[in-house]
Amino acid sequence: xxxxxxxxxxxxxxxxxxxxxxxxxxxxxxxxxxxxxxxxxxxxxxxxxxxxxxxxxxxxxxxxxxxxxxxxxxxxxxxxxxxxxxxxxxxxxxxxxxxxxxxxxxxxxxxxxxxxxxxxxxxxxxxxxxxxxxxxxxxxxxxxxxxxxxxxxxxxxxxxxxxxxxxxxxxxxxxxxxxxxxxxxxxxxxxxxxxxxxxxxxxxxxxxxxxxxxxxxxxxxxxxxxxxxxxxxxxxxxxxxxxxxxxxxxxxxxxxxxxxxxxxxxxxxxxxxxxxxxxxxxxxxxxxxxxxxxxxxxxxxxxxxxxxxxxxxxxxxxxxxxxxxxxxxxxxxxxxxxxxxxxxxxxxxxxxxxxxxxxxxxxxxxxxxxxxxxxxxxxxxxxxxxxxxxx
Numbered sequence: 604x605x606x607x608x609x610x611x612x613x614x615x616x617x618x619x620x621x622x623x624x625x626x627x628x629x630x631x632x633x634x635x636x637x638x639x640x641x642x643x644x645x646x647x648x649x650x651x652x653x654x655x656x657x658x659x660x661x662x663x664x665x666x667x668x669x670x671x672x673x674x675x676x677x678x679x680x681x682x683x684x685x686x687x688x689x690x691x692x693x694x695x696x697x698x699x700x701x702x703x704x705x706x707x708x709x710x711x712x713x714x715x716x717x718x719x720x721x722x723x724x725x726x727x728x729x730x731x732x733x734x735x736x737x738x739x740x741x742x743x744x745x746x747x748x749x750x751x752x753x754x755x756x757x758x759x760x761x762x763x764x765x766x767x768x769x770x771x772x773x774x775x776x777x778x779x780x781x782x783x784x785x786x787x788x789x790x791x792x793x794x795x796x797x798x799x800x801x802x803x804x805x806x807x808x809x810x811x812x813x814x815x816x817x818x819x820x821x822x823x824x825x826x827x828x829x830x831x832x833x834x835x836x837x838x839x840x841x842x843x844x845x846x847x848x849x850x851x852x853x854x855x856x857x858x859x860x861x862x863x864x865x866x867x868x869x870x871x872x873x874x875x876x877x878x879x880x881x882x883x884x885x886x887x888x889x890x891x892x893x894x895x896x897x898x899x900x901x902x903x904x905x906x907x908x909x910x911x912x913x914x915x916x917x918x919x920x921x922x923x924x925x926x927x928x929x930x931x932x933x934x935x936x937x938x939x940x941x942x943x944x945x946x947x948x949x950x951x952x953x954x955x956x957x958x959x960x961x962x963x964x965x966x967x968x969x970x971x972x973x974x975x976x977x978x979x980x981x982x983x984x985x986x987x988x989x990x991x992x993x994x
Contacts, residue, residue: 715897
């Protein structure tokens with residue numbers, strides 16, 4: 604009985620964090636039943652995660668932007684524009700892919716820092732500054748693609764980023780061995796991280812959940828990772844897109860939870876004035892967050908362009924809105940100061956799962972937009988209501 608009560612209390616206190624996982628589980632279970640298991644097939648889950656990659660990467664950066672109480676509407680067409688520049692460098696300038704990628708990432712940082720200067724130094728509201736950027740990059744994308752409309756990319760190495768899979772090494776009962784090994788490594792790292800955090804909290808006398816609840820959580824999450832690994836390994840294994848997405852999540856999760864920079868970002872988001880008075884350079888944090896957003900926009904552009912194997916005039920359309928939706932569904936607060944990059948990834952997968960499931964069921968596009976809009980509205984309402992309860 605104590606176990607049940609503690610579990611209920613834990614979910615209630617952490618409803619913002621656990622709510623999205625529950626929602627994802629319900630969505631996947633519902634679509635699996637309605638599609639007779641087709642939704643959870645290896646091919647569909649693999650395609651779903653690949654299609655989520657470029658939005659998930661944007662959602663990670665957008666989370667930090669919203670956490671510090673700003674917004675960036677330029678990221679969609681910035682991604683499309685930088686994807687087009689990558690295509691030009693590869694096809695017309697003859698620059699190899701291993702040089703093109705870092706060049707585009709650096710360009711993304713420069714573009715992001717420019718937005719940061721407009722917001723932090725000049726004082727232009729981020730909504731207006733990024734709206735101007737969105738129009739500029741929309742025009743720039745049209746300018747660089749106006750002659751052909753589409754710039755096809757023939758570089759197999761670059762195209763593999765969005766379409767390739769990690770080597771299989773060998774097959775075990777039709778399963779990709781290297782993907783299985785990678786899944787095991789992820790589980791081991793997760794378990795190590797959880798035990799390490801718990802040990803650190805106990806050392807400094809912080810409150811921790813009971814051993815039974817902790818064990819259930821670790822086993823449950825490990826089982827989910829193992830199940831997803833098993834499903835994906837049954838198709839072609841982990842794609843390079845998913846690997847890149849995981850690397851981005853791990854790096855940003857570490858930066859936001861284990862470093863001084865991460866603590867400063869959340870301090871600025873919670874109360875910019877108090878953060879300034881405590882000695883935190885708010886302008887510097889704003890530069891870093893927008894520079895990071897620009898770099899992730901560039902990476903998103905690379906993933907999308909390589910997936911299509913071409914740059915098009917419509918690349919980047921509505922990317923920013925999908926990223927913002929993923930961030931809010933993933934638990935970021937509209938008031939700033941609250942939100943996790945891991946949550947944003949879950950939010951991106953939730954939105955992608957809705958689209959995938961409705962496509963399998965043959966739901967019309969008009970209804971899909973309305974349903975996704977309703978989910979986003981529900982997420983923001985949920986945020987407002989939970990903040991009112993805490994206050």
